[in-house]
Amino acid sequence: MAGPMHYSLPLPAFDTPVKLLAVASPYYKDIFDQQIAGARAICDQAGVELEVAEVPGALEIPTAIGIAARMSNLDGYVALGCVIRGETTHYDTVCNDSSRGLTLLGLQGLCIGNGILTVENYEQAAVRAQADGQNKGGGAAAAALHLIALSRKWGRTGKPVGFTATTLAKGGDTV
Template identity: 35%
Template sequence: MATEIIEGSTNAGKVKVGIVVSRWNSMITDKMLEGALQALKGNGISEDDITVVKCPGSYEIPLTVQKILENREVDGVIAIGVVIRGGTPHFEYVCDAVNRGITDLILKHNKPVAFGVLTTDDVKQALERAGDKGNKGGEAALALLEMISIDQKLTS
């Protein structure tokens, strides 16, 4: 008997995707949103099958993702935000809350949520990750499509 290997692909077929994007640091998150939309459309996802919800900041991302998962027919959600380190512990509190919140939602709703929340030391690093040296929004979109594909293969 051969070992079964299941792997996802970005060709998940017709799927519906939610995107939650933080308005805080919008000069960065807007670029990440563009990257995510480009990646989704480049993989056959129609604009009609994408819902974008903007929330105030990264701390508000988990609740917004939860609202999408509970009130919209989606196969998965992309979370886009950025938290830039400052001189206080605020950075750690926000990063921890967003990470835990999203992890809890993935397990509670049994649907993939791609983590496109940057945690950087400065604005320069964030801008690099939003387009100058790749686009983490686009990467999160591709990861989401792969996870949807894996879910489809494991539940069919």
């Protein structure tokens, strides 16, 4: 018996160009190459150009996305990397903290597709990363595009992320 069928939403269409950034760790270079290939294929299907920024590891991905969000005019982000369980608890730290960082950025309004693989061994990573297979890089790109489409539908563009200056009740000065 075959496993359960997975449904994928059709890719959204956009009236205006989309600026998408993949922040990726090439720590496992062949996994990285497959994730990027999968993300690019999905972006090509949607008519979206994908820019790629490389960081050393999965822990740096949320930080780089946060920096890009504050300093650029990108519409969305794709987080790509791979964490393979080792002999220490470092695996748990990297998985939990990178995921938490991305979730917090998403809750602030960023459109992020999370494609950071968290696996037990290299073979699992290779199967999940394969661009003509499970294509988790492509799935993360599609997730980011769907979130961008929703944010455009709901009309909340240009909303600041993080701390912003506020007006004081008394003198009207900003802090």
